[in-house]
Amino acid sequence: MSKNILITGESGFIGSHLLRCFINKYPDYMIHGLDSLTYASNRIFNQELEQKNNYKFHKIDIRNRDEVIQLFEIEKYTDVIHLAAESHVDNSIENPLIFAETNVLGTLNLLDAFRKFSNGRFHHVSTDEVYGDLKINDPAFEETTSYSPSSPYSASKAASDHFVRAYYRTYGIDATITNCSNNFGPHQHREKFIPTIIQSIIEGRSIPIYGKGENIRDWLYVQDHVGAIDKVFHEGASGATYNVGGDNELTNIDLVYKICDIMLNKGYCSGNPRKLISFIKDREGHDLRYAINSQKLNIELEWAPKFKFLDVLSSTIDWYVDYLK
Ligand SMILES: NC(=O)c1ccc[n+]([C@@H]2O[C@H](COP(=O)([O-])OP(=O)(O)OC[C@H]3O[C@@H](n4cnc5c(N)ncnc54)[C@H](O)[C@@H]3O)[C@@H](O)[C@H]2O)c1
Numbered sequence: 043m044s045k046n047i048l049i050t051g052e053s054g055f056i057g058s059h060l061l062r063c064f065i066n067k068y069p070d071y072m073i074h075g076l077d078s079l080t081y082a083s084n085r086i087f088n089q090e091l092e093q094k095n096n097y098k099f100h101k102i103d104i105r106n107r108d109e110v111i112q113l114f115e116i117e118k119y120t121d122v123i124h125l126a127a128e129s130h131v132d133n134s135i136e137n138p139l140i141f142a143e144t145n146v147l148g149t150l151n152l153l154d155a156f157r158k159f160s161n162g163r164f165h166h167v168s169t170d171e172v173y174g175d176l177k178i179n180d181p182a183f184e185e186t187t188s189y190s191p192s193s194p195y196s197a198s199k200a201a202s203d204h205f206v207r208a209y210y211r212t213y214g215i216d217a218t219i220t221n222c223s224n225n226f227g228p229h230q231h232r233e234k235f236i237p238t239i240i241q242s243i244i245e246g247r248s249i250p251i252y253g254k255g256e257n258i259r260d261w262l263y264v265q266d267h268v269g270a271i272d273k274v275f276h277e278g279a280s281g282a283t284y285n286v287g288g289d290n291e292l293t294n295i296d297l298v299y300k301i302c303d304i305m306l307n308k309g310y311c312s313g314n315p316r317k318l319i320s321f322i323k324d325r326e327g328h329d330l331r332y333a334i335n336s337q338k339l340n341i342e343l344e345w346a347p348k349f350k351f352l353d354v355l356s357s358t359i360d361w362y363v364d365y366l367k
Contacts, residue, residue, distance in 0.1 A: 043072040043096070045162065046118065050076045050104060050152065051125030053083035055230040056167070060123065060268050061088060065097050067272075072096050074117060078103035082129065082231045104148030114155035121162035123275060124152055127202075130233055131171075131195045135326055138194035145198035146205070153209045164217045165275045166206045170260070170285065171196035172221060175329030178258075182333035183221075185283045192327045203283075210281045218278040220271060222286035223334045227264030227354065228361040235294070239301050240362040243315040249302075253324035255295030258331040262288035263354045266347040270336075273343045287334030288347050295319075304356050310363050 049064065051057040052075030065073050073096055077083055091097050102109050104126050127145045128134065134141045149166070156164050173183040174190030189204075191197040203219055210217040226236045242249040270286040278284060292300075302315040339345045 043070060045071045045120045046074070047071055047121045047123060048074045048076055048117070048119045049123045049125065051127060052099070053077035053079060053085045053088055054125065054129070056225060056264055056267060057125045058084070058087045058229045059227070059264050060125065060271060061097075062091065063268050063272065065091055065094050069096055072098075074098045074100060074119070076100045076102050076104070076113070077126065080128075084229060084231075087229050104151055105143050107151045107154075110151045111155045111158070114159040119156075119160050119162075121164070121275070122152060122156055122160065123165045123167065123271065124149065125167045127199070128195070130231075131193045132233075132325065134193055134195035134198070141194050141198040142201075146201045149202040150205055153205060153215070157209065157213050157215055162216065163275060163280075164206065164209075164215055165271065166203065166217065166219045167271060168203050168219055168221045169196065169199050170221050170223045170287065170332050170334045171329070172200040172203060173332075176331040176333055178331060180331075182287070182335040183285060184335045185285055185338055192329050207281075216280045218274050218280065219283040220274050220286050221283060221334070222267050222270070223260035223262050223288060223332060225262055225264045225267050227358050228365070232366075236297075236301070236358065237362055239298055240305070240359055241366055242318060243302065243305050243311050244363060244366055246311070247318065248320035249298060249315070249318045250320055250322045251294055251298060252322060252328060254321060255293060255298065256330075257294050257328060258291050258333070259294065259297075260287045260332055260334050261290050261292060261297070261351065262286065262347060263349040263351070266349055269348065270339060270345050273345045274339070277343050279342070284339040284343070285334045285336050286339060287336045288351070289336070290347075290351050291331070291333050300352070300355065301359065304359055308359070310359070
């Protein structure tokens with residue numbers, strides 16, 4: 043086996059897609075998946091992969107330093123792709139502590155184990171939310187934009203990014219970081235925005251939208267994010283950060299309208315689902331707009347999103363209608 047890679051957060055939304063991609067695309071790599079199987083995980087999607095001879099799963103909590111160090115000592119990973127995290131902004135407002143424990147201290151445990159036992163690359167999967175938010179006419183975030191996180195979630199991700207860079211500078215580990223915009227696609231936990239809208243429409247319940255739905259997000263199909271991680275992990279410059287985005291800004295209300303219209307046209311609901319929209323009290327510290335400039339990734343590594351937004355939004359809706367029924 044040419045590489046022995048640990049993918050953390052393998053049973054989560056993005057991790058499940060990345061895991062499948064790496065196991066199938068790189069049969070000469072040994073892929074180990076790690077996950078503590080929190081409420082946000084869904085191992086069912088990965089169970090079919092257990093027949094593959096280049097895959098092994100470990101149920102480990104990255105907050106447990108001894109278990110993390112012991113795992114690296116035994117398995118001698120060459121590389122790490124780190125996705126395990128508490129990922130829901132609303133939960134971080136209710137309970138910030140676990141975000142610091144998993145996203146910051148858990149990342150430190152992995153970095154220390156990596157530093158002692160690995161000689162390949164540590165790729166850290168992060169978010170555009172570390173940059174804070176933008177006004178309507180501001181230019182999109184670049185890799186040089188200062189960090190200004192708004193929520194406990196984005197603060198914890200920002201801290202973990204800083205630790206990865208500090209380990210690159212201080213201990214000379216080979217590290218890369220990607221900061222990506224909002225992902226969508228199959229396997230996402232139903233607490234997240236798009237699955238919540240789809241489920242509300244299927245059940246004929248009200249569709250909750252913060253404030254007036256004017257917040258703007260950039261949406262990227264999860265397989266495009268996986269493609270970007272694959273590129274940066276294999277070809278990115280050591281110590282570099284790359285922004286990943288879909289160049290696809292939408293207000294929340296426009297996104298909801300698009301989903302309503304697709305579901306109405308496909309006959310997934312009786313009556314016009316737009317009537318279910320219900321505006322609720324805005325989230326504390328709610329960022330107005332995120333927009334991400336991925337030119338560096340595009341120019342240096344020739345990455346661009348491949349999927350057409352409306353096509354994959356439509357196939358994502360089909361997937362959830364089937365999964366949730
Ligand atoms: N979803 C997005 O839109 C998005 C965008 C940019 C970056 N990211 C980042 O990508 C990564 C994956 O995001 P996701 O949407 O797949 O999240 P997710 O919540 O779906 O999955 C996270 C996984 O991490 C696991 N996990 C949580 N705490 C753990 C712990 N202490 N030890 C071991 N495993 C633990 C969970 O069980 C879960 O399977 C995160 O680091 C997130 O910050 C996500």
